[in-house]
Amino acid sequence: MKRENHREDVIGRANVEDTQELLDYYDQLEEFDTGALWTVANKIEPWEPASTSIPTLWRFQDLREHVLRSIELVTPEKAGRRVVYLNNRGRQDVAAAVGWIYAGLQAMKPGELASAHRHSASAVRFIMEGSGAFTIVDGHKMTLGANDFVLTPNGTWHEHGVSEDGETCIWQDGLDIPLMNALEANFYEVHPDLNQAVGYPVNDMVSKWGQSGLRPTNEGWGKGYSPLFKYRWDVTYEALNDYAAVTDGSPFDGVMMEYVNPVTSGPVMQTMGASMQMLRPGEKTKAHRHTGSYLYHVAKGEGYSVINGRRFDWRKNDIFCVPSWAWHEHANKSASEDACLFCLNDLPVMRSLGIYREEAFGDNDGHQPVA
Amino acid sequence: MKRENHREDVIGRANVEDTQELLDYYDQLEEFDTGALWTVANKIEPWEPASTSIPTLWRFQDLREHVLRSIELVTPEKAGRRVVYLNNRGRQDVAAAVGWIYAGLQAMKPGELASAHRHSASAVRFIMEGSGAFTIVDGHKMTLGANDFVLTPNGTWHEHGVSEDGETCIWQDGLDIPLMNALEANFYEVHPDLNQAVGYPVNDMVSKWGQSGLRPTNEGWGKGYSPLFKYRWDVTYEALNDYAAVTDGSPFDGVMMEYVNPVTSGPVMQTMGASMQMLRPGEKTKAHRHTGSYLYHVAKGEGYSVINGRRFDWRKNDIFCVPSWAWHEHANKSASEDACLFCLNDLPVMRSLGIYREEAFGDNDGHQPVA
């Protein structure tokens, strides 16, 4: 067996040549479940992050038929959920779309209702097509239309359904399942009654917590996630337009807003954040990179992104990922229509742990050379 | 001279009879700027608060003509501001409407613009009638309609005006001037240029910070007051109606929402809070009391309030006060229309200092006997 040894000829880095004496020493260390740091130091302390995730674009036109076919192939009862998940080639061991974020496209027919469960993983559902979708979270039922998204946070009972008078729905699920597994903190429970009762007026949390500049006087909220379980597309799109009228926008992200917990103005959940950004007609942003993994969902329009020097063209309902510390920039191809990107990310983890870092691409007026 | 001596025949309270020896002792103490605590202990440590403010109702129909007459009587240049202030009979020494809150009705003609100033006192302006009103706060201009209110927080440059094409406006000013004076922390400055330049798009802070469940990604805010300087009546009234549909409301306050700083979900300013409450058709609330002074402004409808056993009938634009620890309950007189009460208060002070306390009126099914 050949031993690892990651030498670098740089002052302050490990640079120890293998000798027979050392190799014998390494064998002895191994007996006691130990090793010599200098053989692996340069490997485990890289100069900068090199993500194992591969920049990938999933085209809705490729996936749609396969997602719908799952309806014929399996029942919800047997499959639990009929989901085609995004399996990044660099992250197949943890079933992640990017970094520690899982994502999948789920399909459901009118009249179907999944069984209720809860888990340590936090989730968002972003509606892609169909009508009549709804989600119940801890007894609060929310109705959902295209580009709406709903939270089913860590520890909440939840279930999804499509009403009898609706149309077959497809949505994107985004969860931090891989992170919960990595952190060895993932629990799972099936609801004892398989389904939960609706205990409140429909969409009540939106009426209570979704008001501009106002909160209910006699309601408290101390949980780690937003009480505003549902975020509506019409409200979001109007907000982006309002904001666009009074801001120059970010050179890297155009007109961008964060979905927030209205009680803290922080992220919607402790482990996953979400944002929506508008690329104005013809807008081309400059490149930057930052720690944290990003999964983009095209909510509106057509354009392309350049990620680590490779161009990805996207349109409505396509999904693509930007791995941690990868250079990225976005462009709207239309000269007349705006384009909107929904983004699910693990920025709250980066920020809570004090490890968020970002950097602008300095050369070439901020644009990457495209391979 | 007769000395104070507030004896009470209760164990644990001061109960020392005056004797000649003690009176002589008191004289000696006085020479050294001292006194005997037991002569004043019961006075300065009351069993419960007894506010010096008198429950008072100011009728708009009484005041309107006098307010408008100020336009003929004085110029803004000479008066600074043409304001008829509410002078609670128990608080005339500090010019307060109730407790440590100052309030006044200000009138301004189209085309007028007050000079800009700033002070330690925090203020709100609540528009009562007219059109074309605007306020500029640290370079941000906001346009204002009836029942809108605007913040001019502690330390911000601000000025009010009415546009040339508007109509004569009357609004209520509410400030914590008496509190700032009592705390010996009141500073005042006239703007060096007398008026400030508008440095941002009109109503930009509303577009940035007034979005439901969203905040601008690239904007920070760390000040002690809300960046959402303006709160709109239409938005507020719609929010109350939304919330009313999903809540039973408070037994004491009906359907009530707090105006909040969107960044903290806390009060709009550090020294003054504001709320709007809806009394549904026919609603009669139960009585309670709490520390903190409240100034109510009738934003909509007709009704009455019972304050410490006395009934006050009110209608649109009337103003009335509830002193600290006074029992109070509200009633909407209409069986078909809702009534809305705007409330300006010093609850943030009570809460920051840890001295908020409340109590329900237990007898008589929660209703005070009316004198």
Next chain:
Amino acid sequence: MKRENHREDVIGRANVEDTQELLDYYDQLEEFDTGALWTVANKIEPWEPASTSIPTLWRFQDLREHVLRSIELVTPEKAGRRVVYLNNRGRQDVAAAVGWIYAGLQAMKPGELASAHRHSASAVRFIMEGSGAFTIVDGHKMTLGANDFVLTPNGTWHEHGVSEDGETCIWQDGLDIPLMNALEANFYEVHPDLNQAVGYPVNDMVSKWGQSGLRPTNEGWGKGYSPLFKYRWDVTYEALNDYAAVTDGSPFDGVMMEYVNPVTSGPVMQTMGASMQMLRPGEKTKAHRHTGSYLYHVAKGEGYSVINGRRFDWRKNDIFCVPSWAWHEHANKSASEDACLFCLNDLPVMRSLGIYREEAFGDNDGHQPVA
């Protein structure tokens, strides 16, 4: 009756001459419990704070005999507490030593124990002389020596005593009674059993919460005040010496440390803060001023302070006050010994409400001319 009218001939300030028409108008306004703002605006909006408190020094040598004489004159049962309180000539209406802070010197004989009570006012006790003093706060008993101080926060049951084998004690009480009254939030209760049981090991809160860099794993604390009820002089003096060795100190305050709530690192109580500062041998600080009222207690040494241009010479156990926005600077008269000043203040109020402001004295190398 002559009406108030505080005219100033400055642009942006009220400057309206009395006319008969206006005087009649003012009479009309008065009928409706209102007034014309411009008659009082300049009074209630001063250019800067002008405290009504008068800089005052209380010499322990003057007061000691009078304090001890109270032991002969009144019993604790009748007097409640035998206290000679500091009665600032500018604040006699509210029985304050300075601003909204009450202070008094209390005497107690060995074997005496006051009855237990609680109130909205927050208090500190700073021991001046004697031995065997103790205080019980919500069942936690603390033993107290000279220059130790103990908290009896808002709402806690508390009582003071001196053990049978102790010596007559004198201590300074400092409370925010005047503030609680001003804010109309003062409640008072006598303990139903007149005295409370000790429910924990003596000084337990010090053992739990007074450890450097450590907190008990299985103890929570969410109250608005410090769980470290007692602050010891020996610990404090050693800390000041440690800190002095590694800091240049403040030009205005020498080597100064804040007493803090170990859970928040903020002030010991929500309404009152405390600090101890060391003036090194020969040290003369520069003058500054700030909002907030300060009551100094000389814990060690001899020196003088210049307050608004007047010199006050002080020694051990003297007490003096610095009103809000008064210039002040301190000097240690000894060339070989340090001097220490304990300071009780309302800075937490200033900071919570966003109205703290400070300013250095610019002229004369930072020193005030002394009258």
Next chain:
Amino acid sequence: MKRENHREDVIGRANVEDTQELLDYYDQLEEFDTGALWTVANKIEPWEPASTSIPTLWRFQDLREHVLRSIELVTPEKAGRRVVYLNNRGRQDVAAAVGWIYAGLQAMKPGELASAHRHSASAVRFIMEGSGAFTIVDGHKMTLGANDFVLTPNGTWHEHGVSEDGETCIWQDGLDIPLMNALEANFYEVHPDLNQAVGYPVNDMVSKWGQSGLRPTNEGWGKGYSPLFKYRWDVTYEALNDYAAVTDGSPFDGVMMEYVNPVTSGPVMQTMGASMQMLRPGEKTKAHRHTGSYLYHVAKGEGYSVINGRRFDWRKNDIFCVPSWAWHEHANKSASEDACLFCLNDLPVMRSLGIYREEAFGDNDGHQPVA
């Protein structure tokens, strides 16, 4: 190739039989970097965490000679650091001692000084033997004795040395390197001058921030980690004894205190926490389990721990780990001496992300059967 399929015959779980049609479907999905969730759902959503870390004890008597031998085998210049790292058999791929925590034993001779560097990983050093050790963190030099520990937080320049007049030192390094790599946020830099200048008095941060109940008035601290870079054993041991006198202790952990950031009372760093617990003579704790990985270092005494039913006997300077969600209980073997366990853990991550959970072992009076 055989596909994964993790079927469970439980309602609410995936239970889809492989058919040729489905296997073909899975092949099609793979072409688009996707998969069928139901084939992996039960694997990625376990009922509860099953850590890949193996409970392991590293005996100091086994390792000491090997650690010292590294001094002969490699130079600091070539090795960077002479460290024997703990290589958990279940975590060799990430070089972790347990979970995402790296640990190693480092040796250094008198007069040696490592080069300065900084990285995203946060570290603690816990001194095991020798004298004259010191660490410099961002220009602050700290001297270190046995059982002292020092922080070198995320992003700080740091270097370790042993003074000329010291003795060869061995210490434990604990870092979150594996977590930083997993989160793809690890950066590394060598100091441009290879060593940094000492810019402050020795141990200044201890003098400033290590005082009981006091903080320096004129010093701010807003970083995500403790300014108290060094925690002393003598102070800690005295604190434990003080606390032991006034607490019953925890049934699971004996007398336990957390090392804290004095400014927040929270953990010493954002990604790693530390505690010290005392097992009183003869004390046997009950078993519990919780999410989060724990690495124990025996600071004093002899005893054993039962981890997932297996007994590990330990003595001074041994190190052992408790993986996430593993049952564990501790016992002090001595009837007369206390035993102390230092614990390094990732609890701050669990808490920041809202995924901390704990459970008591219910059966057998709280004690695990030992295999």
